[in-house]
Amino acid sequence: MKESATYHIIEREEWMEFYQNSVAPLTKEELDQLKGLNDQISLTDVEEVYIPIAHLCDIYMKQYEALQEQKLHFLKKDVQMKPFIIGIAGSVAVGKSTTARLLQMMLSRVYKTKKVELITTDGFLYPNKILEERQIMDKKGFPESYDMARLITFLGDVKNGAPEVKAPVYSHEVYDIVEGEYDILTQPDILIVEGINVLQLPQNEQIYVSDFFDFSIYVDADSDLIQQWYLDRFGVLLNTAFTDPTNYYYSYAVGNRQKAFDMAKDVWRRVNLQNLEEFILPTRNRADLIIHKAENHRIDRLFLRKY
Template sequence: LLARWPSSPKVDLITTDGFLYPNEVLRRENLMERKGFPESYDIGALLRFLSAIKAGQPNVQAPRYSHLVYDVLPSEFTTVDRPDILIFEGINVLQARNLPAGGRIVPMVSDFFDFSIYIDADETIIHNWYVNRFMNLRKTAFRDPTSYFNRYASISETAALAIAEGLWENINLKNLRENIVPTRPRADLILRKGQNHLIDMVALRKL
């Protein structure tokens, strides 16, 4: 839609998934069950990418991630060449860092944004979306033999539901409450969705 503006801006989209540490690193650091939490991202690489984009450098590479194999793809990149608009999507983009003593300059991801949007929903609705998606993926993507989650396609529906609820309770809900929802007030715009994914509230920060 942005690219349809009369000025025909060049629009690119990058997600933060590619800036996760590879599974090999997460396993070594005992962080696989913290995947998606702040410590599972290579913040240095993420900041270098955004800095290069902001500086107008050509052909900046972002690492690619595969949800099929549930890992960063080695030696595969998406090249971003001086876009007019870059949409940078991820659950961790508005998180603040611990500030060092002495006033030393420490950049934050959000320092590079001109405008930020937080997509919100009631916790119960997010829970339902997560579990329903997990159960639906058992009948589709999880059936692919190369899928990281293929083992969940052949177990019983009761067992799969228990796994989905456990993943939600022990990982996703904790991340939501501890690291995602606290960033909501930092957004310029909050869009709240209802159960059917339609927007039922818009909150714009008064500048």
């Protein structure tokens, strides 16, 4: 095992030895339903990589529950467990949504009596109307495009056990917030929060999203690979959007395909790559666990924080 100043660097072949003799708690059909549009993942990946990750989450969660119980005893208060919150960060198109959905299903199967919920921070983007008014539509996904005060309030309410908490819904089909539609959370035991911005440091806020996390994951890959995955995903979106005039990608799907891909490459360069390099990648070393991907989304090594 290699070491850095803050991480144990573990090759996949070594990682898979840490928690053996386990069978993937889902079928191939279920796994296919969880995948992102162009993500590559197999049951072998689940057994060799993700089952040890779920076991690691279990270690962190038991420590968290023990600490909460001891603190409440110290304060002479009744024990009332707060939800365990997992943050998952990474670039657009790197596969973090698949990781989040897979982890949610696995933890739901492992903890049959616990309520495991998942939300994405896309729902806390400002609506397109506001982005246009502020002239930052081309900065969608950058820190200024999120209603961070609302996201922080949401996480505070969840962490403090509010009976019911609403998360806004974002649609990738219409490329905007769905007005009047919400995901309702009713006191989850485990909450997974997935988004490009979840490990970013505060701008003007005194607290930030990651302050609510009890375990955090960053999904990582070289930017050239992520660009290719982004363009591959764009192609899949075009192939599925041409029958739906309400889909945001419809005009690109029925138009000149080369021009559509030229536009996508420009968006990657001006928006997604800049956002990755300036605001997302600098948060990588704040994660408890880094999952590194190589060609074809293959996980080749993991970085586990020492301290």
